[in-house]
Amino acid sequence: xxxxxxxxxxxxxxxxxxxxxxxxxxxxxxxxxxxxxxxxxxxxxxxxxxxxxxxxxxxxxxxxxxxxxxxxxxxxxxxxxxxxxxxxxxxxxxxxxxxxxxxxxxxxxxxxxxxxxxxxxxxxxxxxxxxxxxxxxxxxxxxxxxxxxxxxxxxxxxxxxxxxxxxxxxxxxxxxxxxxxxxxxxxxxxxxxxxxxxxxxxxxxxxxxxxxxxxxxxxxxxxxxxxxxxxxxxxxxxxxxxxxxxxxxxxxxxxxxxxxxxxxxxxxxxxxxxxxxxxxxxxxxxxxxxxxxxxxxxxxxxxxxxxxxxxxxxxxxxxxxxxxxxxxxxxxxxxxxxxxxxxxxxxxxxxxxxxxxxxxxxxxxxxxxxxxxxxxxxxxxxxxxxxxxxxxxxxxxxxxxxxxxxxxxxxxxxxxxxxxxxxxxxxxxxxxxxxxxxxxxxxxxxxxxxxxxxxxxxxxxxxxxxxxxxxxxxxxx
Amino acid sequence: xxxxxxxxxxxxxxxxxxxxxxxxxxxxxxxxxxxxxxxxxxxxxxxxxxxxxxxxxxxxxxxxxxxxxxxxxxxxxxxxxxxxxxxxxxxxxxxxx
Numbered sequence: 002x003x004x005x006x007x008x009x010x011x012x013x014x015x016x017x018x019x020x021x022x023x024x025x026x027x028x029x030x031x032x033x034x035x036x037x038x039x040x041x042x043x044x045x046x047x048x049x050x051x052x053x054x055x056x057x058x059x060x061x062x063x064x065x066x067x068x069x070x071x072x073x074x075x076x077x078x079x080x081x082x083x084x085x086x087x088x089x090x091x092x093x094x095x096x097x098x099x100x101x102x103x104x105x106x107x108x109x110x111x112x113x114x115x116x117x118x119x120x121x122x123x124x125x126x127x128x129x130x131x132x133x134x135x136x137x138x139x140x141x142x143x144x145x146x147x148x149x150x151x152x153x154x155x156x157x158x159x160x161x162x163x164x165x166x167x168x169x170x171x172x173x174x175x176x177x178x179x180x181x182x183x184x185x186x187x188x189x190x191x192x193x194x195x196x197x198x199x200x201x202x203x204x205x206x207x208x209x210x211x212x213x214x215x216x217x218x219x220x221x222x223x224x225x226x227x228x229x230x231x232x233x234x235x236x237x238x239x240x241x242x243x244x245x246x247x248x249x250x251x252x253x254x255x256x257x258x259x260x261x262x263x264x265x266x267x268x269x270x271x272x273x274x275x276x277x278x279x280x281x282x283x284x285x286x287x288x289x290x291x292x293x294x295x296x297x298x299x300x301x302x303x304x305x306x307x308x309x310x311x312x313x314x315x316x317x318x319x320x321x322x323x324x325x326x327x328x329x330x331x332x333x334x335x336x337x338x339x340x341x342x343x344x345x346x347x348x349x350x351x352x353x354x355x356x357x358x359x360x361x362x363x364x365x366x367x368x369x370x371x372x373x374x375x376x377x378x379x380x381x382x383x384x385x386x387x388x389x390x391x392x393x394x395x396x397x398x399x400x401x402x403x404x405x406x407x408x409x410x411x412x413x414x415x416x417x418x419x420x421x422x423x424x425x426x427x428x429x430x431x432x433x434x435x436x437x438x439x440x441x442x443x444x445x446x447x448x449x450x451x452x453x454x455x456x457x458x459x460x461x462x463x464x465x466x467x468x469x470x471x472x473x474x475x476x477x478x
Numbered sequence: 479x480x481x482x483x484x485x486x487x488x489x490x491x492x493x494x495x496x497x498x499x500x501x502x503x504x505x506x507x508x509x510x511x512x513x514x515x516x517x518x519x520x521x522x523x524x525x526x527x528x529x530x531x532x533x534x535x536x537x538x539x540x541x542x543x544x545x546x547x548x549x550x551x552x553x554x555x556x557x558x559x560x561x562x563x564x565x566x567x568x569x570x571x572x573x574x575x
Contacts, residue, residue, distance in 0.1 A: 104554040197535050211534045240540040309518035320495060327496070329569055331558035343574050348498035357506075360497060364488070364507055365514060367495040377522065383531030385521050390532060422510055423517050439535030 007031065010076045010170040010224040014117075017075035018064070024075030028057035028119055031077035035121065035168045043143045044153075044162040046082045047090055048122035053077070057119050065117065072231055074117035079163040079172040082123035083130055084215070085204040086110055089120075093206050094138035095128045097354025098332045107204025108239065109173060109215050109232045116231045121169060124159030128356045129323065130180055130208045132156050133428045136419055137358040144415065145187060147455060151412040154184030160218050161188040171228055172218045177208050178311050179407075179432025181216050182444035186407035186457025189446040191225045191474060192218045196465045197439030198243035200229075201236030209318035210241075212311075212436040222474040225443070226250035229467060245465050253468035254475040259293035261473060263460075264400030266301045269431075275410040281448035281456040282406055285477060289404075292476045299396040299403065303389045304434055308426055310389065311433040313369050313382035319359075320366030326354060361422060390438045393461075401469060403461040405431050407444040411454035435461050443470040447477060483512040 007013065007030055016022040032050055039045060057075065065071050080086060083093045085103035092098045110120065127137040135143040135158025143158045145151040146166035153162040157174030161184035164172050174181040176194035185192025193216045200215045207213060217228035230250045236242045263286065270279065286296050328334035328350030335349035355363070369378035396403060408428055418425040435442035441464070444457040462470045488508045492499045499507070556562045561570045 101558050104550055104557060237542070240542075241536060243536070303524075306521050306524065309521045312514065313518055313521075324496075328560065329571055330555075332560075334560035337572055342572050344496075345498075346572050347496045351496055352498040352500075352503075355497070357503075360499070360503070361507060361510060361514075363495050363497065364491050365511055368487075368491050368511065368515075371491070371494060378518070380531055381521055381524075381526060382518075383533055384526035384529040385524060386532040387529050388524075388526070390535070423513060437532075 008167060008170055008220045010073060010219065010227060013076045013170060014072065014074050018071055024057040024060040024119065025054060027075050028053050028077055028121070031121055031169055034166070038146070038166045038168055041144065041149060042146055042162050042166050043141060044124055044159040044166065044168060045079070045122045046092055046094060046125050046140050046159070049089055049120065052089070053119050053121045060117060060119070070115060070117060072116040072227065073113060076118045076171065077121045077169045078113055078118045079122055079124045079160055079169045080110060080120055081126055081157050081160050081172070081174050083126055083175055083206040084110055084173060085206070086120065086123065089123065091123065091206070092139070093129045094126050094140055095354065095356065095359065096139045096333055097326045097351070101331050103204070105204065108201040108236045110204065112232050113173070124157070124163055124172060126159055127156035128359050129206065129319070130156040130175055130177055131319070131358050131362055133179070133183060133425050134413070134418065135159060135184075136415065137356055139356060142415060145412050147189060147453065148412065151414055151454070152187065154187035154412060156180040157218065158184050161185055161190055161192070164188070164190055164218050164220060170220060171224050173215060174218050175205055175213060175215050176436065177212045178315060178436050179429045181218060182407050182432050182442060182457070182459060183429065185218050185444040185446070187412035187455065189455030190218050190220060191222055191446065192216070192444045193225050193229060193467065193470070194435055194442050195229060195233065195467055196441040198241055199233050199245070199441065199465065199467065201239040201242045203236055203238035207322040209315040210322060211318060212315060222254055222445075222471050222478060223251065226254050226471045243465070248468055250468055250471055254471045256472050257293065258289055258473050258476045261289070261294040261402065261469070262400040263289055263294050263296050264299035264396050264403045265296055266299050266304065266403065266405060269301060269304055270405055273409050274406060277411065277448070277450035278406045278409060278456055282404065282458050285445070285447045285458045286404065288477055289473065294473070297400050299400055301392040301396060301434070303385060303392050306385050307389060307434045307437060308430055310382045310385045311429070311437060312365070312426055313378050314386065314437070316362045316366035317370050317379050318366070320363045320370060323359070323363055326351060358422070386437050389434060393438050393440060397463055401463070402473060405459055407431060407457035407459040411450050411456055431459060440464060441467045441470060443474055445474045445477060483508055483515060
């Protein structure tokens, strides 16, 4: 069914632009693949068959003259269901957004469409992107296409699974503490969290506003670079989006790693890290060295505090952001009795609408922001966040990128960590630092364990230096 | 300060968070939030005196001209509202008083 080129967005663009294939054929192949794989994988909350095909036919009827508007011509994409899509339900996998149909699209979705991409559907996630396994979803869990007994990771697990199962060549995810990189690692993909401010969040349902970024999941560095190039850049609708010029990422990926200094925080990569993951990191470092890079030891003394800092800051911001779901203007409203007033409407709509993990985080965030605890928890966490940033500033005096595992283990089993929130949080130990510091980070599929499960390695770069991460990733392909 | 989170604390936080928790949820969260607070306790020992907090990594002022631009129409803004009064152009909520 699916042509082998359908794993490559650039391959599809070449075919469609040259007239070798029609966008509608590519779209039909993707939809057929979705029909065949969805019963096993469960990657999507919504598939928009008719709309996607209509859009593909429009592209076939009048291909753009402008090559800029054809950078993703005819490429099927999957969109994480916390990004607004005009006229298409957007749920964040939460009951509280049941029935919500956004009146506008996120800037990243508009940019993909303006480049010729065809949105085929919305992918499953941990509710409001809060989780690391895509099990905290009101629509049920997504499974890992590499092994159906395991999670695809999370929270962008649906996007990762859609790409890993060959349903779409590329997908968008969001990353607040590792939600693009960890599923990319678990599913054998390239996943990139751009620098804070590199990509617009307009139309992304906010979780933790000082941490959230949108980025690509893809089968290759080349496709990740292509998507980043399309979605990056200033957006007047998002005051946190940067005016920093967008470089030509595709041109940068082939520049090699000769002379690149790769820092490794060896003291961090020991306890609790699976032997297969340590081996994968060593293997990747050997290959980078052979390609001309130098590996240097660095120290990130505050990285061991990243998880507690992250869960204090992220939950505080979440408790504030999720206050908007009140049953007044959109989403779920509880059925009320005659005697019930506004207060009951708020309290009951939110209790019925939010799942357990979201409530847990709203509660924790409300607590750490409440009178008497603010200084001890929230302010303290923000200060340690500064110390962590300073660790990276010092490291970047002696290296250009920092290498570490993406996750301590390969994909864990469905149900393995659902009863213990802290165990689930610890799976983010290597990824949260990039969000707290704002630095760009990429997960690269470098190895497999004895059972065939993918293992990723993560590189963190300097602010706005995605190009070096992509070039280093390309050197391993 | 070691953390002992009580049921009463959880009930008070739930009120602040506008969540009507069931008794089972109160029990579960008393235990789980207590565990999480014990876990994050480790940062309290760090010396952070004189360290400027980071609330945001891009600490720069953002300005834009104060010019009106088109935004959502009233029907579009009301389109998702439960029980909206479309003709009057209003959101509707239960009586407040």
